[in-house]
Amino acid sequence: MFEDKQGGLTPITNLGEFSLIEKLTKDFPSFHTETLKGVGDDAAVIKLGEGKVQLISTDLLLEGIHFDLRYVPLRHLGYKAVAVNVSDICAMNGKPYGITVSIGISNRFTVEALEALYEGIRLACEKYRVELLGGDTSSSRQGLVISVSAYGEGAENTTTYRNGAKKHDLICVSGDLGAAYAGLLVLEREKAVFLKDPNMQPDLTTYGYAIGRQLKPEARTDVIGLLENLGVLPTSMMDISDGLASELHHICHQSKCGAFIYARNIPIDYLTSRIAGELEISPYTFALNGGEDYELVFTISLKDYEKLKGIEGLHIIGHITDEPGRVQMELKGGSVVDVEAQGWTHF
């Protein structure tokens, strides 16, 4: 009204999310030597003294972008909002401590609806032993807004960053990949059927695992405990929120290395493959680009191979190379393709 607030005219779509963040945050000064890591990893890392560090992570969840309340129960949404933040603490090899939760709510929400949301938040707090430290509550003209920050603890010498991968390190992932995205596509398909004919009630019983992975993901605090018990300290680690391809590119970019993975070693659940078949999409697309699995991808030194070999639920899928920024995958037939961070859907 009183001035031209928009100034220039460069659409944000001209830049990717990561270029935009880099552009916006590059001039920020640093004041405290205790900050070991600010912007640019799964969590910020702040030195506390006596070898301890604090980890801080934050995530914004917006209705219509991150969730669709037509098929996401509020209890599950509350649980997931906590789990995805705890997952970021795990990705630094830390232990979760507490969260803050801010919500913006439009007046179409009832008290009972909010109680369902907070019941999910509470269940996740109990599961991960994190406590609610505070938050902010506001009305919203714009549907449901959820902002969660998570706080964790770690040790200075065992915190795992994205930039520690070295040539010959082995690349590992936990659990299986692609199921969360497969579940999302099933839910979207059934929503479309439902919207066309509200009498058609979807039968989702045979898709349970994939839908569960989408609606109620878990943070892999157990994997952090397992690695500690095995005496394995990863050289780099991330959680898989955007898809394996994107995360490997982050690790390669920050570690100034490349990655070579084998399609046959990528863990994909049978149901994920079946859904991929129904939808005529490659299951590798789900695993590489689907995202929201909240599994961990990490690299280990070759010397730790024997400790990890054969451990259930952990999979060695490839190794680190010295070609900066290049992620390659050997397909089952033996040919090798470059894996792009996004939109890589050709096999």
Added chain:
Amino acid sequence: MFEDKQGGLTPITNLGEFSLIEKLTKDFPSFHTETLKGVGDDAAVIKLGEGKVQLISTDLLLEGIHFDLRYVPLRHLGYKAVAVNVSDICAMNGKPYGITVSIGISNRFTVEALEALYEGIRLACEKYRVELLGGDTSSSRQGLVISVSAYGEGAENTTTYRNGAKKHDLICVSGDLGAAYAGLLVLEREKAVFLKDPNMQPDLTTYGYAIGRQLKPEARTDVIGLLENLGVLPTSMMDISDGLASELHHICHQSKCGAFIYARNIPIDYLTSRIAGELEISPYTFALNGGEDYELVFTISLKDYEKLKGIEGLHIIGHITDEPGRVQMELKGGSVVDVEAQGWTHF
């Protein structure tokens, strides 16, 4: 779609914000003895060892609720988003350390607009010596969403809570009150004129101070330093975000006491009074219920009176009583009225 997610039917408007928060958070368990304060003060307080504590505060700012981009420049908005969080750290008698900033942006925003927002955020970071620790960036279908968390440091034995006020303590405020709300009303008035006739460009030159208080408030880190230099440790403290009346009720509620203040002692700027006159509203309504001044209200022990007396920018406005939950004010004419937390507009 697949289940009745709304369950019961109690409108959220049936509960106030504070009752709602209490209802939603009452069953959350506590796991860590280091947490000295969770939900319920300006910031959470966590013990770090060696007598130090960490302070955590978070605020959600939503377009259409907390700001109107028709008259709020993005640079100012960025500055304010940081200042209001730093203010919460001040309210605990702490020193700010860092912030995280998450934003949700619709595609009508240009890169240049976001740069303006982040320039404001950066200016505030420089002013308060806080560093940007991280954040999240997302698209939004719904206008601008800003979620800021602030981290600060304090000492266990000098952290000020809402619950420490005692009978006979003196009630003090910093700066002057009501100007931010006066500025908001002027901006809203000029917006209405502008929307009616876009050729009418508002002349705001004579309202500068009030508009500045609304658009670019400052956190009173200087008052925290001043109190330290004076050797005064407040018995309770809050920042004035919702208005003096509401904050006094919080202090009285948590300290199980009452408050008695004198209208003649409430600091109100001449311009605030002039705007109140133009709008035919009592300036005390601005001061008590306007909010967004981000001044500090605190109580001190009687023994500290001599230290504080006559210090510029600090005002003793009343004292604590033993009537739990009752806030009273003596008007200039000598009559005494009860001050309600909200909607108290009669003088």
